[in-house]
Amino acid sequence: MAYDDQAPKTKQDSPHNVAAEAAILGAILFDNNAFHRVSELLIETDFYNPAHAEIYAVIAKFVPNGKMADGVTLHDEFAKSGKLEAIGGASYLAELLDLAAFGPEIVDYAHIVRDLAIRRELIDIGAVMVSNAAHPKEDIPGAQQIETAEKKLGNLAMRGSARGGFVTFGSAITQSIESATMAFQRDGKIAGISTGLMDLDNKLGGLHNSDLLILAGRPSMGKTSLATNIAYNAAAGYQYETNEQGQRVLNDGAIVGFFSLEMSSEQLATRILAERSGVQSHRIRQGDLERHEYDKLRDAAAELESLPLFIDDTGGISISQLSARARRQKRSLGLDLLIIDYLQLITGSGAKSAQGRVQEVSEITMGLKALAKELNIPIIALSQLSRQVEQRDDKRPQLSDLRESGSIEQDADAVLFVYRESYYLERQEPDDAGEKFAEWQERMERLRNIAEVIVSKQRHGPIGKVELHFDPNITKFSNLDKRYASSEF
Secondary structure (H helix, E strand, C coil): CCCCCCCCCCCCCCCCCHHHHHHHHHHHHHCCHHHHHHCCCCCHHHCCCHHHHHHHHHHHHHHHHCCCCCHHHHHHHHHHHCCCCCCCHHHHHHHHHHCCCCCCHHHHHHHHHHHHHHHHHHHHHHHHHHHHHHCCCCCCCHHHHHHHHHHHHHHHHHHHCCCCCCCCHHHHHHHHHHHHHHHHHCCCCCCCECCCCHHHHHHHCCECCCCEEEEECCCCCCHHHHHHHHHHHHHHCCEEEECCCCCEEEEECCCEEEEECCCCHHHHHHHHHHHHHCCCHHHHHHCCCCHHHHHHHHHHHHHHCCCCEEEECCCCCEHHHHHHHHHHHHHHCCCCEEEEECHHHCECCHHHHHCCHHHHHHHHHHHHHHHHHHHCCCEEEEECECHHHHHCCCCCCCHHHECCHHHHHHHCCEEEEEECHHHHHHCCCCCCCCHHHHHHHHHHHHHCCEEEEEEEEECCCCCEEEEEEEECCCCEEECCCHHHCHHHC
């Protein structure tokens, strides 16, 4: 199946094995239960012989609906549709029974047929790539042609993987024990990737593979800063080993991918430089630096250069493009944690967009959750909150404050809100210098460097509040010294 019906077909002989196809079909016609052994592996278009594809399509229609698929019923079906002669007539249906496989080899034959179908698809994709690059019908930029080809290859890779289906409970238990063992042996007693923030790790148990976490907050609360802090901490702690099969096994930290859809990669890098060097980001941008500050900046830059942290700052990216790039990163350089800033800047497909923003966001969150499961990594997606927060006396966010909250809340495994009371208190400074001002000043000093991360939803653990230290000068979150926690005052 080429993705351009008008593309020239390759002249070389397409890979196929008609005998394996016939053996599979004969086995199913002899015993319809054989269909269930190969139905997850094969689809109609995997069959090279057009007659075999037609026969399998009818079998796939009959058997799941409880209808017998044998020589008699198929003869009747093809006779009614006028295709009996095209598939070789009654004699060929009978011949298939003679060619049937009668043992476990039917699954092996199904793998052969599917693999050959994938190879044919690769040939077609390659032929279309060459044709479109050499003689494009429209003025399509090369970069766009690459993305189209990557999407097709990504879909084919998913088609080629045989993952999924039921696993035994014993297998699931083994995975659970392995995860608990890793947590027991790790200093922090967490099974997932560490955020680098101790109390947050204790609440979440780390960032778990296949989880979609939503990190939300009103503007200026620091959600991007918290995301960059987590990204740095994970990348800085990256450690791995190679197993006997030559596969990378993660011991600590993560290779991090960061989709910065609002800020440029340079702006994001400046933020992380400020956090690590202690020099305010606006002074870095302006070059307003003392010599010792410049030295700090240079040392921090040298430290950060080798971090396994990759940034994509493409604006207006679609969920399909984002997924394709994440898959490419996973295949080529590795990917253990993905962060997206922010969800509302991703676009959906044209069809969903036409149905309204709520449907579009639903498609995006479902796509992100599916991507987290497919790549087996945690995904943190930042999200905006609606303005209704500002209308309440207590401005701590709630799940209902999420924009298009239904789909976001439903698909997320955890929802975290960033809240800084000092941000609002700072704007309530009394005009006079009397008793009210003294009370305000005392409270302001107490809350100035305190931030809350409110875990409002978590499938795998408790909800509640975590307090962190926040330095507004360099927008850095860190562990809070319990002696100065706001609850102590």
